[in-house]
Amino acid sequence: MSDILLSLSGVHTHIGPYHILQGVDLLVPEGGVTVLLGRNGAGKTTTLRTIMGLWTASRGDIRFEDQVITKFATPEISRRGIAFVPEDMGIFTDLTVSENMMLAASNGPIDEKRLSWITDLFPPIGTFWKSSAGTLSGGQKQMLSVARAIIEPRRLILIDEPTKGLAPAIIKSMTDALKELKETDTTILLVEQNFAMASSIGDTVAVMDDGRIIHAGNMQELVEDTALQEKLMGLTLEVHQ
Numbered sequence: 001m002s003d004i005l006l007s008l009s010g011v012h013t014h015i016g017p018y019h020i021l022q023g024v025d026l027l028v029p030e031g032g033v034t035v036l037l038g039r040n041g042a043g044k045t046t047t048l049r050t051i052m053g054l055w056t057a058s059r060g061d062i063r064f065e066d067q068v069i070t071k072f073a074t075p076e077i078s079r080r081g082i083a084f085v086p087e088d089m090g091i092f093t094d095l096t097v098s099e100n101m102m103l104a105a106s107n108g109p110i111d112e113k114r115l116s117w118i119t120d121l122f123p124p125i126g127t128f129w130k131s132s133a134g135t136l137s138g139g140q141k142q143m144l145s146v147a148r149a150i151i152e153p154r155r156l157i158l159i160d161e162p163t164k165g166l167a168p169a170i171i172k173s174m175t176d177a178l179k180e181l182k183e184t185d186t187t188i189l190l191v192e193q194n195f196a197m198a199s200s201i202g203d204t205v206a207v208m209d210d211g212r213i214i215h216a217g218n219m220q221e222l223v224e225d226t227a228l229q230e231k232l233m234g235l236t237l238e239v240h241q
């Protein structure tokens with residue numbers, strides 16, 4: 001079995017008076033892609049935000065590598081090598097693509113070799129380097145958002161629905177880029193509702209509903225087990241095939 005890079009055990013998160021995560025148990029093995037599936041409102045984004053310290057778990061433990069990080073502040077979590085690509089992409093639309101990238105590089109100047117790898121991965125980053133990020137298409141903004149997150153090497157990247165609202169050709173470019181990223185030392189925890197995309201890239205899968213994980217296992221097993229798919233799909237998943 002692979003080593004576990006990140007684990008959540010019995011994690012509860014309250015947002016104001018609302019009890020959103022109700023005992024999340026999740027294991028993210030080191031290397032490859034873990035996909036988090038589930039219907040709208042299941043708690044996927046809240047799970048990512050809780051890992052990142054943007055919400056603080058009211059109960060339970062989050063362990064990253066050999067440390068409990070549950071109560072760490074977001075900058076500390078980020079320093080340990082976890083990056084977050086939020087659903088709204090979090091880019092600065094008034095700044096140029098290059099300024100967006102420079103601001104994302106917290107350890108000083110951008111490493112040229114890494115930047116050239118990133119522009120190979122996402123060609124629009126190079127093409128529109130001097131353009132305002134606000135003028136990019138939805139797919140290009142999404143690419144910029146992922147590019148910012150990986151401007152420095154990361155141990156783990158949390159990506160929230162990177163294909164939402166994108167055209168099929170752009171979904172393919174994004175999927176190809178994430179496949180290449182997963183061949184590096186970066187582990188990916190991906191929230192994705194597009195099962196065709198999720199199953200083409202995922203190694204392990206967890207399905208959420210009502211603030212809990214209701215299924216966890218190998219992605220290939222879920223792909224082959226149509227009865228289980230139907231049971232989970234009926235409950236939670238949108239299938240785009």
Ligand SMILES: Nc1ncnc2c1ncn2[C@@H]1O[C@H](COP(=O)(O)OP(=O)(O)OP(=O)(O)O)[C@@H](O)[C@H]1O
Nearest residue numbers: 015016018020038039040041042043044045046047
């Ligand atoms: N800031 C907030 N204040 C109050 N309730 C919230 C807040 N953020 C999320 N929630 C609620 O928490 C629940 C889980 O939301 P979350 O965004 O984690 O779900 P999700 O699985 O990511 O769904 P989606 O695919 O729609 O983003 C929902 O019922 C949502 O309304």
